[in-house]
Amino acid sequence: MGGYSHPLLLAVALQSLLQLALGQATNGSTTTPTPASGLTESERLAAIIVPSLVGGLLLIGLMIFGALKVRERRQTEGTYRPSNEEQVGARVATNANLQLPPEERLI
DSSP states (O other): OTTOOSHHHHHHHHHHHHHHHHTOOSSSSSOOOOOTTSOOHHHHHHHHHHHHHHHHHHHHHHHHHHHHHHHHHHHHOOOOOHHHHHHHHHHSOOOTTOOOOOOOOOO
16 A cells, blocks of 8 residues: 555545455446435445544654654763763772782793
């Protein structure tokens, strides 16, 4: 379905797929009764599914765009505070039980 560039063509293609799925003939040999609302069952179904798909794809696209922007902002913005690292490093107690390596001597 990626070849359709116009929403109307996409709607027509989805309607024809729905008609095939519902077992209705697309050549016009069988007629379906038109209800009082003026839309057949497949047209009403297409009128529900097409906007739902478009809205869902739009929502997914916006979520991906937002996630990429948040990632970019985290990479490019922020504060560097080396004093925090120095304070954390100063709190670490040294182990007094460490043994010195053997003294190296000349031969």
